[in-house]
Amino acid sequence: MSYLDNIRTFVRVYELGSMSAAGRDLRISPAVTSSRISQLEEHLSVRLFQRTTRSLAPTEQGKAFYGGACEILESVENAEAQVVNITENPKGALYVAAPLGVGRRLIAPQVPLFLKEYPEVLVRLRLTDRKVDLTTEGLDLSFFLGQPEDSNLRIRKIADVERVLVASPQYIEAHGKPASGDDLTGGKHECLNLRYPGATEFQWRLVTADGPRKFRVAGRYESDDGDVLTDWALGGHGIAMKPVFEVADHLKAGRLVTVAETTPPEPIQMACLFTHRRGQDPKTRLFMEFIIDKISKVVRDSSGQVQLPR
DSSP: OOHHHHHHHHHHHHHHTOHHHHHHHHTOOHHHHHHHHHHHHHHHTSOOEEEOSSOEEEOHHHHHHHHHHHHHHHHHHHHHHHHSOTTTSOOEEEEEEEOHHHIIIIIGGGHHHHHHHOTTEEEEEEEOSSOOOTTTTTOSEEEEESOOSOTTSEEEEEEEEOEEEEEOHHHHHHHOOOOSGGGGSTTSSOEEEEOOTTOOSEEEEEEETTEEEEEEEOOSOEESOHHHHHHHHHTTSOEEEEEHHHHHHHHHHTSSEEOOTTSOBOOEEEEEEEOHHHHTSHHHHHHHHHHHHHHHHHHHHHHHHSOOOO
16 A cells, blocks of 8 residues: 555545545545554554544644645655646646535536546535635635635635625515615515524625615524525525526526615625645646636626626
């Protein structure tokens, strides 16, 4: 068994916190994963993980070894880059995260096109509307909507994404059409909210005649999945704030209509995050440039196809 494979397996177990998760990620069986860790521990004559039937945690030796292990893998990648034209023929796994709506509609459709051009790259796409940590989760690249909290990461802006407040015709018929953000406060309307971990209240930032202003909204419906909010809006259960590209087809078909047009939402930034080290990886740069070129056009076209309130 390759010592390098054992190190790669250790790094993924450390980052994912689970033998089974690391095995799935590396496409090897749990038995092989466990065997590689045992071989590495035997070679180093230390215990890298404390294992019980219910949990796994790195030992102090494991924590110390992780940093060096990452440097070893990075050095190998850099050495390979010196002898292989990796810019034209990139290889290896690429770990990418994105919000559900962005990932499903914008990124996932482009992955097969990228892999057709670069068949020796493996794209591991993880979709979630929760905030992700690139370092602890072993990610190369993360797409997001909004403002990043970690200033130590590199950011590449893609576009300012237009957003709209939408509801179904059935909802408007039953509850009336709000004219502005003021009509959304005080429980006058059912607002469908995207919940983030730690959120205690919901505020929608809307553009008024006097400039941007936050409106505190509430409702009985909330989810950490943006597509669920769209489904609820389509079902007539309330008003949602959505990026235009996510609801453009529904707006054109009349399944959803815009509301509170006098106070539209502020556009939201779409960007990608990466660490300095990951950004030096040719396959990461190639994938980032490829995706940005494709999805920025989709975002522009979606906004152009829908009559947005001004």
